[in-house]
Amino acid sequence: MRVRENIFHLSCFRCNMCSRQLVPGEEFALLPEGLICGTHIKQQHHQQAPLPNEPLPESKPRSTNTGSSGEQKTTRVRTVLNDRQLRILRTCYNNNPRPDALMKEQMTKLTGLSARVIRVWFQNKRCKDKKKAIAAASGDDVISSSVADSPSEDRLKSGMESLSEKDFSSLDCSQIDFNNSSTSTSPALSATGDTYSMYDANKDARSLWNTGDFIPSYPQDDSVSGHLGSSFEDNK
Amino acid sequence: MRVRENIFHLSCFRCNMCSRQLVPGEEFALLPEGLICGTHIKQQHHQQAPLPNEPLPESKPRSTNTGSSGEQKTTRVRTVLNDRQLRILRTCYNNNPRPDALMKEQMTKLTGLSARVIRVWFQNKRCKDKKKAIAAASGDDVISSSVADSPSEDRLKSGMESLSEKDFSSLDCSQIDFNNSSTSTSPALSATGDTYSMYDANKDARSLWNTGDFIPSYPQDDSVSGHLGSSFEDNK
DNA sequence: AGCTAATAAGAAGTAATCAC
DNA sequence: GTGATTACTTCTTATTAGCT
Structure with a gap:
């Protein structure tokens, strides 16, 4: 640390x-x-x-x-989000920038972050992307086309309904690279030991x-106990 | 809960x-x-x-x-209804905005929501639609026919999930069409249920x-029991 | 200094309730 | 049941502040 x-x-x-x-x-x-x-x-x-x-x-x-x-x-x-968490969040975001509660909950388990952190990250990310898109659109036309689909059309993208590291890795997002390459079919979300x-x-x-x-390396069996957690903070 | x-x-x-x-x-x-x-x-x-x-x-x-x-x-x-529940409700609504008790019961099982929630949702939806229709009729004629859907519905367009869609198909809602229809038997950690x-x-x-x-439950059956609510967001 | 996580204000959407 | 209203959740956007 x-x-x-x-x-x-x-x-x-x-x-x-x-x-x-x-x-x-x-x-x-x-x-x-x-x-x-x-x-x-x-x-x-x-x-x-x-x-x-x-x-x-x-x-x-x-x-x-x-x-x-x-x-x-x-x-x-x-x-402070670590690489793995960021990768997960980004991948999910690319898939669906507006995850519903169920999704967020799964991300919670997957990343070990609190719901609050997840929500804030998505909010900020959306906002950031929108700004970027606008800036790009006004400044540069070429780029705009590729970026343009972000703000409004993102919403139409289908979201992953369930997440597990296994499923997650199956997404065709080349960014994802879980170094454990869990081939196990274990459902990764046990969430035991959440406190x-x-x-x-x-x-x-x-x-x-x-x-x-x-x-840094995440458990590849389903004993995720202790993996949880979150930074969570007092309300207001 | x-x-x-x-x-x-x-x-x-x-x-x-x-x-x-x-x-x-x-x-x-x-x-x-x-x-x-x-x-x-x-x-x-x-x-x-x-x-x-x-x-x-x-x-x-x-x-x-x-x-x-x-x-x-x-x-x-x-x-807080999740995407899947909303999609089911909307689909049924499109098919029949005034479902009878039997139909409602099936939706209950399918969505994991209580009968009360189902009823209220349909009530609100009917009311909302009516208002929208009136507003549209007075304001604009052309659009009124095809619109019918709220802008917020974009959020619902999430895809893939597999909770007892087969049960769903058993409903005589001819219109039902899950565009994702992921036939995969992938574990969906669905945890639907009431939220x-x-x-x-x-x-x-x-x-x-x-x-x-x-x-993670493997939603093959309609036993919703034990599934936990999703929707969880933190306090503001 | 730049990036971005966190906070907050305001708006929008809607589930639940009320009154009928 | 309908229609109006209320209460709650989530969003957008702007701002603040912590790390590197």
């Missing part, structure tokens, strides 16, 4: 407070003293500087905390989840 | 107090401790100290609610949910 210029063994990538191993998508901070996980960030803050926030279970965003001293740090968690987090109503403390492993 | 981003097995979708299984359209709340049905919501409230936030009591002065006083919970459960979403009264409350397994 790399954090800026620092590189950690996966097994060393742990919270300094609780020794829990940190997983991708999770919130953490890198301090001079070491890493700390999301749940301990606030404590840390309290010790170092009284944080004025924490009061609003309201979750209703900023705006309101005007005069008060501390701008709550609203640290935005930015998910989801929850929030309790009383605090806006970010809860963390274990996202399972970050192993 | 989906509750915001939480997904439940149908069999797990029960009141925490009385263990009664909840059904779509029913009032309930999702608290950190779990689900509770409408009849226990109030008790819960009384016991449970004033919730820190409880912003929505005023949300809907629904007035005459079911017998009891309270209400304010008005959590409306909105089913419900809803709001919990306490917006911040999020509960834990087990998603349990999502074992």
Whole structure:
């Protein structure tokens, strides 16, 4: 795991407070003293500087905390998508830029990303493509033809109704290259061991989840346990 | 069953107090401790100290609610239909906008939706179509005849899936024509079934949910039981 | 600095409900 | 059942902010 210029063994990538191993998508901070996980960030803050926030279970965003001293740090968690996840998303997008909920759910399992991340990615991607298409159309005619089919016509493309890595690899998308080349017929979506987090109503403390492993190679048998996970974030 | 981003097995979708299984359209709340049905919501409230936030009591002065006083919970459960379900419904509708009970029952099985959802969908669809026809008639004559379809329908054009299409074909809907008609017996992880979403009264409350397994089912039979809802998107 | 993930505001579409 | 309304989901678009 790399954090800026620092590189950690996966097994060393742990919270300094609780020794829990940190997983991708999770919130953490890198301090001079070491890493700390999301749940301990606030404590840390309290010790170092009284944080004025924490009061609003309201979750209703900023705006309101005007005069008060501390701008709550609203640290935005930015998910970093790895190559495999990106490849999956792109392939699905090419197939159907507007997947329905069922599709998204499957992508969730396949990528280990949260529904939220999936949705946002598709939104951004659509928007980006549209902009690109428009720019291309106005600026250049030659290109436009090839790009033109994206914004509106995409919707007509058929979507994959089910995803599994096996099925996925069967798509005629040359981009896809799962290095495991699973020839097994195993249904890849077991989703056992998913652990989801929850929030309790009383605090806006970010809860963390274990996202399972970050192993670059993905399991080729159906024991996907631990493969799940997601970066998921508190609501508003 | 989906509750915001939480997904439940149908069999797990029960009141925490009385263990009664909840059904779509029913009032309930999702608290950190779990689900509770409408009849226990109030008790819960009384016991449970004033919730820190409880912003929505005023949300809907629904007035005459079911017998009891309270209400304010008005959590409306909105089913999110997936592409396949929509396609089935539309096809049947095109064939016969006023299906009889028998027909509806078949659709129930086929889509995994409840009879109520089917009925409501047809009602809304008829109404919508009528409005559209009127609008079209007054505005433009030429287009009116061939239009009939909403623009949003593009979204439905997704293809490939294979859940009991054979059952579907057993319906005497001559018009049915799945343009994909993928005859492949590929495992479709279809997980159709009812998909419900809803709001919990306490917006911040999020509960834990087990998603349990999502074992890809091979939809050969019409046994929809055990299939879980899809549609899941996260909160905003 | 560029790319892009995340947030948010507003609009559109529609499932569910209400009133009849 | 119809028609009107409400409530919820998802979309588009613009903006903010985190990594490399």
